[in-house]
Structure formats: C-alpha cells, structure tokens
Amino acid sequence: MANTSGLFMSVLGGAALVLGVAYGWTARDYRIAELDALTERLAQVERSNADLADKAEQATALEARLSTLETELATALQAVEDAQQAETAPAVVPEADAETVLADAGDPSFGDPAKGEQVFGQCRSCHQVGQGATDRIGPHLNGIFGRRAGAHADYRYSENMQMMGSDGLTWEIDTLDAYLENPKALVSRTRMNFAGLKDPQDRSDILAYLRQFSASPQNIPEAAPTAQPREVDLAPEVLAIVGDTDYGEYLASECKTCHQQDGSDKGIPAITQWPTEDFVVAMHAYKRQIRPHPVMQMMAARLSDEEIAALAAYFAQTE
Amino acid sequence: MKLNRRAFMGTGVAVATLSAPMVHAASHGKPKVVVVGGGAGGATAARYIAKDSAGEIDVTLIEPSRSYYTCFFSNLYIGGFWEIENLAHSYGKLAADYGINVVHDWATGVDRDAKTVALAGGGSVPYDRLILSPGIDFVDGAVPGWDVSAQNAMPHAYKGGSQTELLKAQIMAMPEGGTYVMVAPPNPYRCPPGPYERISMVAHQLKANNPTAKIIIADPKESFSKQALFEEGWQKHYSGMVTRIGPDFGGGNVTVDPAAMTVDIDGEVVKADVVNVIPAQKAGLICEAAGLTDGNWAPVDGASMVSRMDENIHILGDATNQGDMPKSGYSANSQAKVAAMAVRGALTGSRVFPAKYSNTCWSLIATDDGVKVGAAYEPNEEKIASVSSFVSQTGEDEAMRKATYEESIGWYEGITTDMFG
Numbered sequence: 001m002a003n004t005s006g007l008f009m010s011v012l013g014g015a016a017l018v019l020g021v022a023y024g025w026t027a028r029d030y031r032i033a034e035l036d037a038l039t040e041r042l043a044q045v046e047r048s049n050a051d052l053a054d055k056a057e058q059a060t061a062l063e064a065r066l067s068t069l070e071t072e073l074a075t076a077l078q079a080v081e082d083a084q085q086a087e088t089a090p091a092v093v094p095e096a097d098a099e100t101v102l103a104d105a106g107d108p109s110f111g112d113p114a115k116g117e118q119v120f121g122q123c124r125s126c127h128q129v130g131q132g133a134t135d136r137i138g139p140h141l142n143g144i145f146g147r148r149a150g151a152h153a154d155y156r157y158s159e160n161m162q163m164m165g166s167d168g169l170t171w172e173i174d175t176l177d178a179y180l181e182n183p184k185a186l187v188s189r190t191r192m193n194f195a196g197l198k199d200p201q202d203r204s205d206i207l208a209y210l211r212q213f214s215a216s217p218q219n220i221p222e223a224a225p226t227a228q229p230r231e232v233d234l235a236p237e238v239l240a241i242v243g244d245t246d247y248g249e250y251l252a253s254e255c256k257t258c259h260q261q262d263g264s265d266k267g268i269p270a271i272t273q274w275p276t277e278d279f280v281v282a283m284h285a286y287k288r289q290i291r292p293h294p295v296m297q298m299m300a301a302r303l304s305d306e307e308i309a310a311l312a313a314y315f316a317q318t319e
Numbered sequence: 320m321k322l323n324r325r326a327f328m329g330t331g332v333a334v335a336t337l338s339a340p341m342v343h344a345a346s347h348g349k350p351k352v353v354v355v356g357g358g359a360g361g362a363t364a365a366r367y368i369a370k371d372s373a374g375e376i377d378v379t380l381i382e383p384s385r386s387y388y389t390c391f392f393s394n395l396y397i398g399g400f401w402e403i404e405n406l407a408h409s410y411g412k413l414a415a416d417y418g419i420n421v422v423h424d425w426a427t428g429v430d431r432d433a434k435t436v437a438l439a440g441g442g443s444v445p446y447d448r449l450i451l452s453p454g455i456d457f458v459d460g461a462v463p464g465w466d467v468s469a470q471n472a473m474p475h476a477y478k479g480g481s482q483t484e485l486l487k488a489q490i491m492a493m494p495e496g497g498t499y500v501m502v503a504p505p506n507p508y509r510c511p512p513g514p515y516e517r518i519s520m521v522a523h524q525l526k527a528n529n530p531t532a533k534i535i536i537a538d539p540k541e542s543f544s545k546q547a548l549f550e551e552g553w554q555k556h557y558s559g560m561v562t563r564i565g566p567d568f569g570g571g572n573v574t575v576d577p578a579a580m581t582v583d584i585d586g587e588v589v590k591a592d593v594v595n596v597i598p599a600q601k602a603g604l605i606c607e608a609a610g611l612t613d614g615n616w617a618p619v620d621g622a623s624m625v626s627r628m629d630e631n632i633h634i635l636g637d638a639t640n641q642g643d644m645p646k647s648g649y650s651a652n653s654q655a656k657v658a659a660m661a662v663r664g665a666l667t668g669s670r671v672f673p674a675k676y677s678n679t680c681w682s683l684i685a686t687d688d689g690v691k692v693g694a695a696y697e698p699n700e701e702k703i704a705s706v707s708s709f710v711s712q713t714g715e716d717e718a719m720r721k722a723t724y725e726e727s728i729g730w731y732e733g734i735t736t737d738m739f740g
Contacts, residue, residue: 195722250672253367253656257649258679258726258733267722267729294709295679298695301707302675 111201116209119202125231125282126192129213137274138192145214147171149187156273158264160189176210177203193269231285238284238305239277243313251307252314254299261318272318279312349377350666353436353446355426355605357382357410359391360452360635360651362738367659369417375667379420379444380413381436387739388479391648392731394513395683397476397487398520399527406479412740426453429609431629448662451611452635452651453603454478455509458615461599462502462575469577473594476517477509489593490521496531497592500582502573503538504597507616509637509646511544512692514597516682519549522557523685535591536563537584539571544645545682545692551713552684602638616640621698622674623661624654633658642702643694650678652734674698681727687717689724 120129126137133140139155150157150165157165164187169175179186180203182196197203255271263272271279285291286300287308303311354365357380365380372378386407395401413419425439429451435443457467457475465473476486490499499521503514518534525532534557543549553561564570569585575596576582582589601607601615611617611626617634618627619641626632635658636651644650657674664671679693694708711723 195718246670247672249371250656250660251675253737254653254675254677256733256737257652257677258730260729260733261736265729266732267725267727268733295691295693298693298707298709299677302695302697 111204116205248310248314359648363655
C-alpha cells in the first residue's frame, strides 16, 4: 500500500513538474509574443510620427507658397488699381505715394504732420527745419531721421550727446520718440533744456511733421519752409544794435550767478554761444512777459535795448 | 575774448596812469587789494578782481577756514537732500588758477591811516583798497541764558560747517516723540527764509524717523519771509507737527537754560531735546573793530558798496546796512561784482558801469517742493532800493515746484563756481 501510494505520489510529482515546466515555457512565449507586438506597435507609432513631421513640413511649404501667391495677387491687383487711378486722376499719385511711405514707417498710429507743425511751435525758438534752416540755439532738423546723434557737423553738442552718437544712437522713430518724451532720460546731460512731450500723440504728430524734412526713405515731397515768426516783434534798429562787449561782460556777471559759465546745464539752461539775434529776441520776450519765468522777467525788465545787445554780444563770443 | 580784454585793459592802464598817478605812487608797484572773508561776497570779489585785472592788481584773501562750508543749502543737508561734502569748497583754484594770495588767518583789526590789516598770527598786510566781507556775528545777550559757550548744547547752526553737522546729529538722536525748539531771530538777520526752510527740513527728517516728535518756534517777528508758502507747506506735508509762537503770545520773550535744556517762553517752561538758538545778529566783528559800524551794521553807499566812513574800504554782504537787499549769499555775490568793478576802476582806470543788483532766495519745503522769492535793486542817493520783485504763489502745481527745486540746484552750482572758480 505504501509502495502504491509512493508510486502515485511520484507520478503526481512528475506530472506537476511537466506541467510546471510547460507553464514556464508558455509564460515565456506569451511575453515574447507580447514584446514583439509592442515593438511592432512602437515601430508603427514612430512611422506615424515621421509622417506627421513630413506633413507639417509640407503644410508650412504650402502656406509659404500660398502667402507668396496672395502677395503676388495683391501686387497685381494694386498695379491694376494704380493703373486705373493713373488713367483717371494722375495728379493724386504723389500724395498716395507719400502716404504709403509714411505708413511704411512702421507704426499704424503714425501722426498727423499738420498737427505736428503746430506742436513744433514750442521747439521753434531753438530749432529750425525746412528750406534754408540753419543751426540756431539747437541744430537744424533737416534730415534728422537716420542721422547719428550728435553727428551734424558745425553744431557744438554736449559731450553726452556726442558720446551717445559714438555709442551708436541713431535718430529713428523710436529713439526720437523716447528723446522727445524725456530728453534727459535718454541723454542725461543734453544741452536741450526741454522738459519733454508727455502726450504720445503729440510726439507722433511732431515726428510725422519732422519726417517730411528727412530724405530717407525716398519719395518724401519737398515741404515748404517752416514759418519763422519771432516771439516778439522787434524793430530792425533794435536788432541792429551792436552790443558793447565790455559792458556786456559786466552785465553778464549777474547772469553767471545762476547760469553755468562752462555752458553746462543743471536745472538752469545754458546761455553761452547763442546766435546774437536769438538772445536779443529771447530777452525782449522776457522783458515783455511773453516768456513766463519770473526771475528772467525781473532781470530783463530793467535792461535797456543797448544792455540786451551788450549781453547778447558778450555771450555770443564766450567759449 | 582774451584778446579783447587784453587790448581793453591796455587802454585802461594807460588812462589810470594819466588820471590817477597818486594811486600808483602810494602802493610801490602793483596796486594791492586785500579781501577779508572768503564767503559769497569776499571770494567772488577776490576772484573777479584777479580775473578781470589780468595780473594788474595784487589780490590777497584773508580767510581762517581752509574749507569753506556754505551756509546756503545747509538746511538741505539737515533734511537729507544734500551731502555735507557738497557744502564744502576749497580755495585751491583761487590760489592756483587766479593767482590770489590766500592767507588762512584771522584779520583782527584795520589801521585805516596806515592802510594795513592786522593778522591774529602776527604781522600785517598793506592795502590800497580793502574789501570786508566778514558775514555775521551774534549780539551779546540777545537770548538770555545763551552765549557762544553754550553753542554745543544749543547750536545756532547759522554759520556753515561743524554747527550744521552738530544740529543734524542732535535731531537724528532725538527720543521718540521728542521736542525741537527753535528760537528765531529778530530782523534783520542772515537769510530771511532760512529759519523757516530749516523748520521744513527738520520736519521732513522727523516725519520719516520720528513722526510723533514736535516742533516749536518761538518767534519775535509778526511775520516772516514766504510765510504763506511755508505755512501752506507745513499744513500739507507736516500737519500738526509745527507750532509757531509769535510775539502776540510771548514768542519774543524767551530765556534758555542750556544745562537743564529748557526754554522759557513768556513764563511757560518747555523741556526740549534739541534747542536751536538763532540769536540776533550784527556785522562781523572786524567791522566794529575797524570803526566802520553804526549800530549793529556797517553803512555803505549803494553806488559802489564803499563804506560811508572810509573811501578806501568796501563792505559786502550780511555785514552791511545798504537798504532793501536781504542778507543772503546771492546778495553778497551780486554786491561783490559791483565792488570789484569799482575797485578796478579806481586802481587801474578800467570802465565803471552803473551798479545793478539782484537777489533770489530758493527754499525747499519738502521733496521736490521748492519755492523762491527775488527782487532787482538799484542804488539811489539814500540806499539800494528794490525796483521789482516776485514770489512763488501758494497752490502752484507740483511740476512748477519741482522745476523750482531743480533750478535751485542749478543756482548752487552756478554761484559756487562764481565764487571759487
């Protein structure tokens, strides 16, 4: 009985071993199959991804082509339209060109030159622009766009302005806009004694106005010279007085209590090397209280025409 | 410019030789100008005479301090808007660039007959023309209980330099909620808006560092310079901090006790942490020593700032009794140019033009809140008279006040360059 039982146990054990091994093989095969399937799937996904990249490339190429075609179409349409306009109203063409150029200047909100001309009124006591413009207290502004800062020959700029030019500052819309907003923020010791134009529209307008007097880009129409009305109407004989520089030197000692003798500007504007006529006009404008500053009104109030001429003559020749 | 001046001076010397030979005979060579006091009046006068005479006149400047600390803008240092170093100026350029003989010594007296100035360090300096610009000294016994020996406990800070630093240090060390008392001076005194600008600057410091502290002004004057502007500013920026006791409430009846740090204002005793005593003032002592004063001040003729008591001595600035001009650095600087022209004219025959004077005083009330007052002056037989004037208005916008402050900085640069080169 024990032997039968032992044999039975052995058979059972052997069957279990066979079954176990068979199971082991089966499980291995199953995993291999599964791995093969996954590998196949991975390969599919990779192929699919490659297809997508190809398709994206194709899409980009197609879009570029479409864009080119659209541009060509638009140009063709514009050419047809221009041709039609040229047939019907040829005189309009230069204006249309000018507008196109201004719009091309980069900013859709680019200003109104007519308004800019009015805003420029506050610059005019120092700057001229237009035909025949010359350097006055400030440099003339013909061709200012695209010019290096501090680079206009014959004008004596502040050291800081020259340095900014050497460092690469060039007058374009964005740099002029920043300078006009706050001159001393951009060029800390500029001789331009102007607080700045805070209204962005004023700046756009003034730049649109100035833009007309710059040569680049092409096709800017020749604008009329700016009117140069004097702040005060002075008789020719007043402007013709030749100042006594010795007397001017004495009178100037009073100015030098506040105004820097080296022409620098710290809270109080520089007054050296002004054109004589501008100096005379400015002092008479203070004397008649057209210019607002109370100290200057007081100082100018008691100066005779000869004394103003003497001061102008002295300061025009200071180094 | 230089050629012009040389050519012009050549003519001037020729004229002087013909018309005023006595001057040259008396001075053995080049005419000599001695200037006593190197502040806004004296430094400017010395510089202009040396500069414009281009070597024709020997200029000696006698000034005890080696560094000059301006009194103007010292309030801004107290308020934290200005560095002490920026108040200090050297006499180096006057010596090196203008050839002025700068003598660091005290002038103790003037022998007007011998035309010499005595020095504390011994010896004396001869002059053909003397210019005195000594500034102020304090009237003895003006504030009972206070004299110069008490100026460490109760600083005046009304002459620039160490006193200014002392006062600021005391203000910064005040206990929380402490009391600052100013004993304000009677008219006339140096820098009419000065005490009230100082109040503004002290209030500015205390508002930031010690906001419960109190400021009391005992004032013998009914009214003061730029009063409406200061009072508007104190109300706006330092509401409730500043109390002014005018003469109606005994502000002119003050005794101080420096040992106890108390101020008795018309019988009411205030215990204070800082007491800023600005006593009544008089001309710098040398004027009295030279016998050139009438009362507390030295009378001058506004045509050339020449003493009414000695035709060879010109007196400038705070020390003078000239008429309507305030005692200010600006006034002294303006007067110096007239005197310099007159002295050159007398010694070298250079052209002399009619005197014109002006003054502007800027004051800072708070950050970027500057105000100003000014006038133009011309001499008549009796005095220097105001011919026109202006003052900042209450209610001005912030941009204008800021521009006024920036203008004052420009003026500081301008006048200190005009004084020291």
